[in-house]
Amino acid sequence: MGFREWLINYLERKLGRDYRDIKVNVGDRRHEFKGHYPDLILASHGITVALMEVETEETLKDRNRPRVWKELAGLGPKLILMIPAHAKAKVTEMLWREGLAGKVSIATYDIVVKM
Secondary structure (H helix, E strand, C coil), X not given: CCHHHHHHHHHHHHXXXXXXXXXXXXXXXXXXXXXXXXXXXXEECCEXXXXXXXXXXXXXXXXXXXXXXXXXXXXXXXEEEEEEHHHHHHHHHHHHHCCCCCCEEEEEECCCXXX
8 A cells, every 4th residue: 555545544534533424535445426536525414525635746746637626626515635735835826827726625744754
């Protein structure tokens, strides 16, 4: 399991306190939402509240990521991007350029190793 998959599984456990029904698209688990497969589908009481995409250094290098975000942001529920903390300015700029700044929320993560 790679870092991105580990982070998605971690978020599933952590967000389970706030959302009653979480579907995860990682590995062989596939859950469709209106023809798309976001990393996490967050729902409560039968209502999909948000879609989440987990981004890493590698996925942010893909020029097609803003197009994917635009598609997901247009599906109805709030789109949340989970990104590395140091990439926040870069991603915010990308969102403004694509006209998505008011439609997408940003959450960040930071990896800290203490020895």
